Amino acid sequence: MNMTRKINVNVSQTVKNAVGKNEDFHFYVDELASDDHMPTYAGFADEKYTFESMDESFFEFLTCKIHENGIYIRMIHATGENTPDGALFTLECGDSTMTFETAESNVLVFEFADYGIKILNDEVTLGATVDGGCAHTPYFAEFGSSKANDQFLSLDNPLNKQVIDLLLEMIVLDE
Incomplete structure (x- = not known):
């Protein structure tokens, strides 16, 4: 499965899907550096914008950053725990x-x-936030890459298959 595709994403609608009108959202949009690190983590949406203030200037800022080094839209926040069966x-x-x-x-x-x-x-790439280590900024890594623990980004991981399906459902395309 190719994790990068050329498509026209409706960024504002996709961001709004990610936030879901949840005022206490865990979701953010972050600009990326050329090496895919997130220099402003935890992101401009968390730091400067509430859901109500994601206005035209916010989306103009995103459009500018898309054409520089790109942006990362966090769309799913996951927590996990061991159970007796898995x-x-x-x-x-x-x-x-x-x-x-x-x-x-x-x-x-x-x-x-x-x-x-x-x-x-x-170009849209599906992936995850990866911890950059102690005192280092996190970075974006695509599924199937070797940029983190092999299990975490593995396309064989059943959780990642579920996550990829959810990501594809949440992306809104321009027609």
Whole structure:
């Protein structure tokens, strides 16, 4: 599966899908550096904008950044816990929360993780936020890449298959 595609994303509608009118949203939009690091983590949406103030100037800012080094839209916040039979994950996206349970023993269970999309010009890449290590900024990594723990970004991971389906449902395309 190719994690990068050339498509025309309606950024404002996709961001609004990610936020889902949830005033206490865990979701953010962040500009990316040329090496995919997030220099302003936890993001411009968290730092400067409430849902009501995601106005025309905010989306003009995003359009500018899309054509520089790209932006990252965090669309899913996941938490996980071990169960006697495997793992249970809670996926928060938009204004909904769902659970995903797996009995597979090879699934990496984490306290929390962020999944989303990178948009650079007309290319959209599906991936996740990866911890940059102690005192380092986090960065974006696409699914299937070797930029983090192999299990975390693996396309064989059943959680990631579920996350990718959700991401594709939340992206709004321009016609």
